[in-house]
Structure formats: C-alpha cells, structure tokens
Amino acid sequence: MKLKHVLFLSTKYKVLYEETLFKGTVDSTLVSPKEIFNRALLTSCTAIVCVHNHPSGDPLNIV
Numbered sequence: 001m002k003l004k005h006v007l008f009l010s011t012k013y014k015v016l017y018e019e020t021l022f023k024g025t026v027d028s029t030l031v032s033p034k035e036i037f038n039r040a041l042l043t044s045c046t047a048i049v050c051v052h053n054h055p056s057g058d059p060l061n062i063v
Contacts, residue, residue, distance in 0.1 A: 004031055004052050008045035017043045 004022035007015050021036065022029050029052070040048050 004029055004050065006036055006039065007049040007051070008040060008043040009047040009049065011046045013047065016045050 004024075005018065005020050008017040008019075010016050017039075019039065021039065022031050024030065036048065036050065
C-alpha cells in the first residue's frame with residue numbers, strides 16, 4: 001500500500017502537525033493538492049513536506 005504523508009512546519013522548521021492524507025493501492029495513489037493546501041492553511045504552517053513510501057523497498061523502482 002502506498003501512503004502519502006505530509007509534515008506541516010513552522011518558520012523554524014519545527015513539525016507543527018503531521019498526517020497521512022492519502023492511502024492507495026500497491027501501484028497508485030490519487031493525491032489532491034487542494035486537500036494538502038487546505039490542511040496547510042488550517043494549521044497555519046509556513047512550510048510543508050510531502051513524503052511517500054516505496055512498498056517494494058526499492059526507491060529506484062518507478063513502475
């Protein structure tokens with residue numbers, strides 16, 4: 001299962017809030033930029049970091 005995790009950061013890059021926003025299948029996940037930016041506005045963060053996993057364990061596997 002692919003996960004899209006988002007970190008919401010302060011001006012000093014401290015984590016204010018973190019959340020797994022999207023879960024998908026082994027080969028795809030639909031991500032809504034609108035959902036990410038709405039959460040960013042709600043948390044009053046100044047930076048975001050979007051992270052995803054590689055279920056195969058191989059970060060070079062782009063299939």
